[in-house]
Amino acid sequence: ILVGSFAGGNFYLQWSQKEKAARTTVSVKSYRQQVLEDQDKLVSQAREWLDEGNDELLKKVTDNLHRVLGVNPKNVEARIELARFHIRAGHIDFRNFRHGALRNAERELRSALDVQPDSADAYILLGHVHFLGYRPKEALEALEKAEAIGTDNPWLHLNWADALMDLKRWSEAESRAQMALPQHGAMV
Numbered sequence: 001i002l003v004g005s006f007a008g009g010n011f012y013l014q015w016s017q018k019e020k021a022a023r024t025t026v027s028v029k030s031y032r033q034q035v036l037e038d039q040d041k042l043v044s045q046a047r048e049w050l051d052e053g054n055d056e057l058l059k060k061v062t063d064n065l066h067r068v069l070g071v072n073p074k075n076v077e078a079r080i081e082l083a084r085f086h087i088r089a090g091h092i093d094f095r096n097f098r099h100g101a102l103r104n105a106e107r108e109l110r111s112a113l114d115v116q117p118d119s120a121d122a123y124i125l126l127g128h129v130h131f132l133g134y135r136p137k138e139a140l141e142a143l144e145k146a147e148a149i150g151t152d153n154p155w156l157h158l159n160w161a162d163a164l165m166d167l168k169r170w171s172e173a174e175s176r177a178q179m180a181l182p183q184h185g186a187m188v
Contacts, residue, residue, distance in 0.1 A: 035071045042068050043077045050084050061085050079112035080122055087129065095132050102133045120151035128159045136166035154180040 035042070046064040049057040062085060068078040083105040090101020106129050112122040123146035130139035143160045146153075157180035164173035 032071045035067050039068045039072055039075055039078070043075065043081055046078075046081050046085075050081065050088060058085065058089055073111075074115045076112045076116045076119055076122065079108045079115075080119075080125060083108035083112075083125055083129070087132070095134070097132065102129055105129050118149050120146040120149040120156070121153060123149065124151070124153055124155050124159060127163065128155070131159060131162045131166065134166070136163040139163035139166075156180075 042064040046061045049061050061081070065078050065082045065085065068075050069082070072078075086101050086105035086108065087097070090098040090104075092098060106126065109122050109126045109129065112119055113126075116122070123142045127139040127142035127146065130136070130142060139159065140163050143156060143163065146156055157176045161173040161176040161180070164170075164176060
């Protein structure tokens with residue numbers, strides 16, 4: 001009886017573990033599917049929170065973006081927003097950042113460009129990251145790529161003006177800043 005009871009208990013334990021594993025697999029698949037369906041919403045929400053400038057929302061930003069990238073590592077928009085997060089969370093003052101913040105932002109943008117090499121928005125933000133890191137020539141290279149792709153994003157001209165000012169090319173910087181005015185006015 002004792003052996004039969006042990007064997008029955010062992011069988012039940014194995015059955016229970018298989019049932020639990022099957023439920024977990026279904027649950028994980030369901031979670032993944034839900035995140036895939038909601039990824040645009042999650043990224044858009046993270047973008048809004050970053051735009052608000054509320055540091056208390058930064059944890060929610062990373063939660064959303066990591067959820068998306070956990071199920072879809074090729075989501076370019078999530079990578080761009082995660083780069084923005086690294087810039088924002090690592091900012092100390094002016095152009096001073098916590099160690100690794102700009103490197104992490106650049107890594108996310110490079111990953112985005114690996115997936116979508118014609119992302120003007122990724123190149124525009126990469127240009128800004130280079131500017132923030134005191135690399136104006138590299139900033140200009142990234143911004144030239146964005147312009148060649150084509151975009152109406154006013155940050156193209158504003159970031160270009162910043163990089164040109166670092167190079168003390170004042171009249172060119174002023175011209176680029178002027179190019180952003182009509183576009184920026186429409187955004188306000």
